[in-house]
Amino acid sequence: MSTVIYYFSSTGNSLYVARELQKIIPDTELRSIVDALHENTPTVNAERIGFVFPMHYFGLPMQVERFLEKLTIMESPYIFAVVTCGVPYWGRPFIDMEKILSTKNCRVCGKWYLRLVSNYIPYRDIAADWRISVRAWLAKRKIKKIAEAVNNIDNHDTWQILRKICADYHERWKESQSQIDDNFQCNKEKCTACRLCERICPQENITCQDGYPIWHHDCVECLGCLHICPVQAIDYGEITKGRKRYRHKSVKPVDLLHTLRN
Numbered sequence: 116m117s118t119v120i121y122y123f124s125s126t127g128n129s130l131y132v133a134r135e136l137q138k139i140i141p142d143t144e145l146r147s148i149v150d151a152l153h154e155n156t157p158t159v160n161a162e163r164i165g166f167v168f169p170m171h172y173f174g175l176p177m178q179v180e181r182f183l184e185k186l187t188i189m190e191s192p193y194i195f196a197v198v199t200c201g202v203p204y205w206g207r208p209f210i211d212m213e214k215i216l217s218t219k220n221c222r223v224c225g226k227w228y229l230r231l232v233s234n235y236i237p238y239r240d241i242a243a244d245w246r247i248s249v250r251a252w253l254a255k256r257k258i259k260k261i262a263e264a265v266n267n268i269d270n271h272d273t274w275q276i277l278r279k280i281c282a283d284y285h286e287r288w289k290e291s292q293s294q295i296d297d298n299f300q301c302n303k304e305k306c307t308a309c310r311l312c313e314r315i316c317p318q319e320n321i322t323c324q325d326g327y328p329i330w331h332h333d334c335v336e337c338l339g340c341l342h343i344c345p346v347q348a349i350d351y352g353e354i355t356k357g358r359k360r361y362r363h364k365s366v367k368p369v370d371l372l373h374t375l376r377n
């Protein structure tokens with residue numbers, strides 16, 4: 116039985132989960148949502164289709180929303196989704212996803228949150244190492260259960276609480292898109308002109324001029340640039356100064372780049 120898993124990931128949590136599922140679910144192909152968005156008419160024809168991505172502001176990352184709208188789904192596959200997050204259940208990613216997929220006569224049969232580490236450091240610092248280890252251990256067990264359910268084509272639902280408040284937050288966030296990257300700043304004394312920030316950006320929203328990044332107001336706030344910078348030259352206003360940066364320990368920086376991947 117063929118399976119395609121689409122993933123979106125800026126600090127590696129969702130990529131890690133997609134890779135772990137691929138190890139357990141036979142005949143599984145992984146596809147990057149960012150790469151697929153570059154296709155004119157992304158199309159998938161598989162018996163099982165999975166989507167693995169982070170929760171952004173209690174809902175879908177903007178790029179995932181655009182991709183679901185653009186995707187053509189052939190036949191009537193079993194569809195499942197795994198949403199990685201710092202705090203599960205608060206939010207409505209699956210409701211928003213189903214709304215889009217219902218226009219293509221598809222429904223999401225398996226829905227799971229997977230708690231890992233929140234990379235949203237404008238809100239608070241990265242969790243302590245011991246907490247990251249505990250969550251990693253629990254996540255590994257849950258991934259096995261998810262894979263078993265997918266292998267058995269089981270239905271699985273999950274809580275999605277405070278839907279109305281979460282929808283309002285999410286909509287306000289999307290409306291602020293053109294101003295989001297006004298918050299980013301680069302410390303030129305620290306920057307080594309490595310251009311990793313430019314290469315990780317899923318929106319091609321960064322260009323390096325004289326070696327330093329410039330943001331062009333088409334940001335989806337994935338925070339990839341902020342976390343990948345090896346010398347912590349990028350900050351989000353003053354609030355992220357002194358806070359840790361994050362990447363899932365099994366994922367290399369090169370795995371997260373979108374241009375000049377090799």
Ligand SMILES: Cc1cc2nc3c(=O)[nH]c(=O)nc-3n(C[C@H](O)[C@H](O)[C@H](O)COP(=O)(O)O)c2cc1C
Nearest residue numbers: 125126127128129169170172173200201202233234
């Ligand atoms: C813009 C943004 C908003 C986020 N909003 C939430 C949220 O509402 N709830 C939550 O639990 N985590 C939130 N997070 C944290 C991520 O969902 C979490 O760290 C995720 O596992 C990151 O996956 P990735 O490493 O594959 O990008 C947010 C992260 C970002 C960048």
Ligand code: SF4
Nearest residue numbers: 316334335337338340
């Ligand atoms: S500018 Fe940074 S935060 Fe915005 S989309 Fe690009 S990588 Fe993500």
Ligand code: SF4
Nearest residue numbers: 306307309310312344
């Ligand atoms: S990733 Fe950091 S060091 Fe590299 S170019 Fe961007 S800001 Fe400079």
